[in-house]
Amino acid sequence: MALIAFLAANAPWAWIIAGLILLALELVLPGGFLLWLGIAGVVTGIVVFFEPIAWPFQWLIFATMALVAIVLWLRWTRSRADQSDRPFLNQxxxxxxxxxxxxxxxxxxxxxxxxxxxxxxxxxxxxxxxxxxxxxxxxxxxxxxxxxx
CATH class of the missing domain: 2.40.50.140 (Nucleic acid-binding proteins)
Structure with a gap:
């Protein structure tokens, strides 16, 4: 319970640190997914730092930003044409x-x-x-x- 009270009292820093941990994990486990979760965590921490918000709304902000960022990233990466200097490689x-x-x-x-x-x-x-x-x-x-x- 002390940990939960500590995180609630320092919510902005908890979000920022969690976001930085997710960004660091993206370096170890590349794939692009954790990048957007980490950015959403850092941005949530910045928002909560300037405007104190109850924890359910903090999770709502985090989830919304992460979901929108991942959907936009997937849509963008799938719409790009594959460009290669060797288009007939393996053909x-x-x-x-x-x-x-x-x-x-x-x-x-x-x-x-x-x-x-x-x-x-x-x-x-x-x-x-x-x-x-x-x-x-x-x-x-x-x-x-x-x-x-």
Whole structure:
């Protein structure tokens, strides 16, 4: 009971210290969630420091600020487009879409091979003779789909 009385008497500092502890925990357990709880705790402490408020309303201020901040953060992070300097990372076949090449070997039975860069790719398409120009129109995993030009 003495601890509860002490925290009630020093409510602004209790909120600020609790908020700082949550911010410190965010450094150890990153994820963004504790950041907003910590900020809400510090702001609640500042509000209570300048305007003494009963403890149920302090919790209401804290909960409202934390909930609004987390919802806004989630909405903002989910609406951002993922930007990458390597958009085709782990999608090697997709970077060849639209490129053209010359068959060194014929396509027989719907399958053949095509050299692109330093890799020989397995291709599928209509039966074509060696020397035919082809355009890559799609991919199915590591299999490139081609059409004659």
């Amino acid at each position: 090697r076949a997709d970077r060849f879409l639209g490129q053209e090449g010359v068959l060194e070997e014929p396509i027989v039975g719907g399958f053949g091979r095509l050299a692109l860069g330093d890799t020989v790719w397995r291709i599928s398409g209509p039966d074509l003779p060696a020397g035919q120009r082809v355009r890559i129109t799609g991919s199915d995993g590591p299999l490139l789909k081609v059409d004659a030009i």
